Amino acid sequence: MSAAPPVPPGLAWRQVDVFSREPLGGNGLAVFPDARSLDAPRMLALTRELRQFESIFLTPGPGPGTARARMFTVEEELDFAGHPVLGAACVLHEALGAAAPQDATWTLALNARAVAVTTRRAQSPLGGWYEAEMDQGAPQFGPPLDADTDTARALLRAQGLDADDLVPGLPLQMVSTGLPYLLVPLRRGLERARPASADFAALLGAVGAHFCYPLDVAAREGRSFDNHGLLEDPATGSAAGPAGAYLVRHGLAAPGRVLTIRQGRFVHRPSEIRVRVEGPPEAPARVLMGGEVAMAARGVFD
Incomplete structure (x- = not known):
């Protein structure tokens, strides 16, 4: 070496x-x-x-x-x-x-x-x-990915989740403000969400994502890992911005208001990320992220 x-x-x-x-x-x-x-x-x-x-x-x-x-x-x-x-x-x-x-x-x-x-x-x-x-700029959205597709099932299975963990009616979706994340809208199972597949990066790449961000929609709490599942990030601003844009796009948060995305609980580094999405939900003009x-x-x- x-x-x-x-x-x-x-x-x-x-x-x-x-x-x-x-x-x-x-x-x-x-x-x-x-x-x-x-x-x-x-x-x-x-x-x-x-x-x-x-x-x-x-x-x-x-x-x-x-x-x-x-x-x-x-x-x-x-x-x-x-x-x-x-x-x-x-x-x-x-x-x-x-x-x-x-x-x-x-x-x-x-x-x-x-x-x-x-x-x-x-x-x-x-x-x-x-x-x-x-100012993270305008978010970019990939096509919605229904939970009952083979691609979605593979992505969920690769991180210890299944379709029953998702919020009914909400799709998986790639969202980017500079670094593309696959947003996974959860109603339960955040504590189990961790990449555990050798081909996880390839699965994400197939839907245009570089990383994944499982998000407990009700709690507005997310998790982020390297694609090997070895290292958990206590707070991910490049994912929280897209998470806020996703919530606004799907009618779960109001544009122009500050959202608080929480992260880091599982690594004993509690973090709060503030996100504000400006513009109409169907085409947000920009995402402001801070803390x-x-x-x-x-x-x-x-």
Whole structure:
């Protein structure tokens, strides 16, 4: 086995917890504020070293309030993700120092597109945190997938579910605001939902999805895993936005109102993700997704 690529001495990172007001909750994230000296193999190696669900690497953009961002899981680089964008924008806000305005606006250039993020510095007796919201753009919907099809049965079976676990009358459906998720509307069985099939990624790919998001519709609580079912994500902004769009599209939530999607209960990292879907239910114009961000720790590589 070859050695991991070397890391430039003095490389700093900031640890934040997204979708939580207090450290050690929500979804942990490593933010590298200055990654100009890193290439993709080093970024992947650093993500594996820190073992966060995702890490994000920033380089300066062409003007104030802008940055180039690359995001990695321990397996791959992602073109889009939710909680890394929110956490990175809050780290940029913090870096402005004590004289920074309470509110700030950022544009992060991702691999596929640029996203706008707003941040606000908050304060409480427990200390400071930030609030962040990103514009995920207009959601894209795949064809509805009826539960009685062979494809739906295979997808359900591959994660320990069956058609009786679904909300009657609601389809499985791919929804994307940058990363395509298969929404699975559940009335029960969320605690059992976990990928357990070697071909799960291929099953998702056949319906245009990259990942799956089982959603307890009544509780508005979801779960998200890697496609091997080995690692559960405490909070998934790139899935919560599509989940909100799905609920609005099918008449289960009103456009323009804030929805709270809960996640992380099963990994003892309770998280709350706020989603607002604007535009008519049949063709939402954009999805706004956000939450609170706690600053947790900082470090420097030797």
